[in-house]
Amino acid sequence: MSGPLVVLVGPMGVGKSTVGELLAARLGTTYRDTDADIVAEAGKPIAEIFYDEGEEHFRALERRAVAAAVAGHPGVLSLGGGAVLDGTTRELLAGRPVVYLSMDVDEAVRRVGLNTARPLLAVNPRRQWRELMDARRHLYEEVARTVVATDEHTPEEVAQAIIDALELPEGAAAPGVESTGMTQQGPTRIQVAGSAGSDPYEVLVGHRLLGELPQLIGDRARRVAVLHPEALAETGEAVRQDLADQGYEAIAIQLPNAEEAKTAEVAAYCWKALGQTGFTRTDVVVGIGGGATTDIAGFVAATWLRGVRWIAVPTTVLGMVDAAIGGKTGINTAEGKNLVGAFHPPAGVLCDLAALESLPVHDYVSGLAEVIKSGFIADPVILDLIEADPEGARTLAGPHTAELIERSIRVKAEVVSSDLKEAGLREILNYGHTLGHAIEKNERYKWRHGAAVSIGMVFAAELGRLAGRLDDATADRHRTVLESVGLPLTYRGDQWPRLLENMKIDKKSRGDLLRFIVLDGVGKPTVLEGPDPAVLLAAYGEVSA
Ligand SMILES: NC(=O)c1ccc[n+]([C@@H]2O[C@H](COP(=O)([O-])OP(=O)(O)OC[C@H]3O[C@@H](n4cnc5c(N)ncnc54)[C@H](O)[C@@H]3O)[C@@H](O)[C@H]2O)c1
Numbered sequence: 330m331s332g333p334l335v336v337l338v339g340p341m342g343v344g345k346s347t348v349g350e351l352l353a354a355r356l357g358t359t360y361r362d363t364d365a366d367i368v369a370e371a372g373k374p375i376a377e378i379f380y381d382e383g384e385e386h387f388r389a390l391e392r393r394a395v396a397a398a399v400a401g402h403p404g405v406l407s408l409g410g411g412a413v414l415d416g417t418t419r420e421l422l423a424g425r426p427v428v429y430l431s432m433d434v435d436e437a438v439r440r441v442g443l444n445t446a447r448p449l450l451a452v453n454p455r456r457q458w459r460e461l462m463d464a465r466r467h468l469y470e471e472v473a474r475t476v477v478a479t480d481e482h483t484p485e486e487v488a489q490a491i492i493d494a495l496e497l498p499e500g501a502a503a504p505g506v507e508s509t510g511m512t513q514q515g516p517t518r519i520q521v522a523g524s525a526g527s528d529p530y531e532v533l534v535g536h537r538l539l540g541e542l543p544q545l546i547g548d549r550a551r552r553v554a555v556l557h558p559e560a561l562a563e564t565g566e567a568v569r570q571d572l573a574d575q576g577y578e579a580i581a582i583q584l585p586n587a588e589e590a591k592t593a594e595v596a597a598y599c600w601k602a603l604g605q606t607g608f609t610r611t612d613v614v615v616g617i618g619g620g621a622t623t624d625i626a627g628f629v630a631a632t633w634l635r636g637v638r639w640i641a642v643p644t645t646v647l648g649m650v651d652a653a654i655g656g657k658t659g660i661n662t663a664e665g666k667n668l669v670g671a672f673h674p675p676a677g678v679l680c681d682l683a684a685l686e687s688l689p690v691h692d693y694v695s696g697l698a699e700v701i702k703s704g705f706i707a708d709p710v711i712l713d714l715i716e717a718d719p720e721g722a723r724t725l726a727g728p729h730t731a732e733l734i735e736r737s738i739r740v741k742a743e744v745v746s747s748d749l750k751e752a753g754l755r756e757i758l759n760y761g762h763t764l765g766h767a768i769e770k771n772e773r774y775k776w777r778h779g780a781a782v783s784i785g786m787v788f789a790a791e792l793g794r795l796a797g798r799l800d801d802a803t804a805d806r807h808r809t810v811l812e813s814v815g816l817p818l819t820y821r822g823d824q825w826p827r828l829l830e831n832m833k834i835d836k837k838s839r840g841d842l843l844r845f846i847v848l849d850g851v852g853k854p855t856v857l858e859g860p861d862p863a864v865l866l867a868a869y870g871e872v873s874a
Pocket residue numbers: 558559560561585586587588591618619620621622624644645646647648651652653654655656657658667684685686687688689692695696699777778779
């Protein structure tokens with residue numbers, strides 16, 4: 330029977346995609362996820378399909394996606410957590426090499442918790458997990474050829490257990506596919522669903538991805554503007570030349586490094602360059618650089634002719650895991666950070682890991698603040714991986730680098746897929762940013778964003794603790810994990826009045842009400858509104874030097 334080499338089933342959060350991608354790489358084949366197929370077809374995230382059309386409709390879409398994938402996909406396939414509930418779907422799996430990835434309830438609560446981006450676990454996660462597993466365990470076992478427990482095992486160990494259990498030959502081409510004599514390991518593709526009227530797009534993570542640019546730019550564009558910072562002058566020019574060789578009228582616009590690029594003056598300079606090049610609505614902006622560059626590049630694209638397409642090519646850790654995704658574009662003003670901007674998602678994001686080779690360690694580590702943020706708000710495995718090897722986390726050569734970056738991207742992609750315009754859920758991405766942005770303004774935007782956010786997260790943890798929401802161990806864990814990678818934990822004690830003033834203009838504020846993202850536990854972000862000034866001061870006391 331031709332079809333997938335392996336089909337992974339199991340509950341949400343068990344690690345099907347991480348293990349599936351690893352396994353595909355080990356077997357020299359490709360990975361596919363039916364949830365991603367459904368999101369691509371429906372043009373919206375699964376949570377929205379559940380909400381808008383109900384579970385029955387979702388299961389029908391899922392049946393179709395599973396039928397297509399088991400017939401046509403020769404590599405590693407993973408199915409959504411509830412796929413086995415459907416009798417027809419179970420029949421489609423008969424005789425297939427199905428592996429049930431299991432985990433116990435405590436592990437499930439630890440890994441997934443109260444993640445609001447998951448549609449089925451909105452309240453009382455422990456009880457819901459137990460009920461969910463009681464209803465599904467026998468169905469997973471019914472379809473599975475083998476069960477592999479994931480508790481306390483790394484994704485590498487789980488992948489090895491599957492290879493052993495199914496006696497899979499490593500590097501083998503999948504059955505039913507003609508071997509080309511080459512194994513191809515393509516980039517990881519993470520989908521961001523269209524929301525609030527925007528188009529869906531993909532975040533690609535891998536190597537040598539610049540070759541994807543012309544396809545993303547498309548043939549309707551005649552002109553392309555490549556915006557890059559001074560530090561990447563050579564790269565910017567090389568990309569411009571490459572696009573010119575492909576027939577585009579390509580210009581490079583060099584921007585100042587870092588926050589100096591995020592000003593109205595630099596935006597005006599870019600608008601002038603676009604105007605002088607005759608840039609029309611079908612033309613495309615490419616932003617190559619860190620978060621500061623992609624923020625201004627996206628903003629220029631959002632504002633030129635009221636919006637042209639743009640592509641983000643992030644070259645810093647922070648840009649890859651956060652800034653380039655989700656369409657928040659903007660500039661700073663003297664009054665505050667990112668106060669002028671627009672929601673304008675890119676047409677695609679290319680995260681070429683090789684770009685990180687030239688990134689100074691200081692900037693690399695700054696990006697880890699947003700990685701750690703993703704760990705605290707949604708994916709505790711990120712924290713586990715960093716704690717297991719903090720030195721490794723600080724370098725591109727670290728054993729978990731790609732996984733840390735991909736996991737963080739998935740957190741961001743999942744959140745912005747359901748709430749592009751920050752109507753609610755997206756606010757969780759602002760964890761640590763209320764004080765962080767106030768510090769950046771206080772430092773006249775000379776500090777790296779990640780350093781300020783690091784202190785902001787320690788402050789938010791203290792606020793959570795003092796408000797009686799966060800347990801001591803999790804609050805303390807902020808300090809240990811941030812410090813272990815070299816991020817700062819304290820700021821000048823005498824600056825509180827100025828910081829408090831700066832925080833009032835934060836975008837989460839409503840009227841005179843200050844609002845903060847705090848945690849009820851790892852993976853359980855929530856909003857704290859109008860905390861008592863004495864509590865704020867006391868929390869600041871815990872981070873002041
Ligand atoms: N839009 C969003 O959703 C979002 C999310 C998070 C952060 N941000 C913004 O991102 C910015 C911070 O981004 P950042 O940390 O990437 O900093 P950055 O863009 O300022 O880059 C840091 C420095 O590294 C240089 N650089 C970039 N790539 C390089 C490379 N590969 N090799 C050598 N040097 C390189 C830059 O020129 C700059 O000097 C802030 O302005 C922050 O507000 C935006």
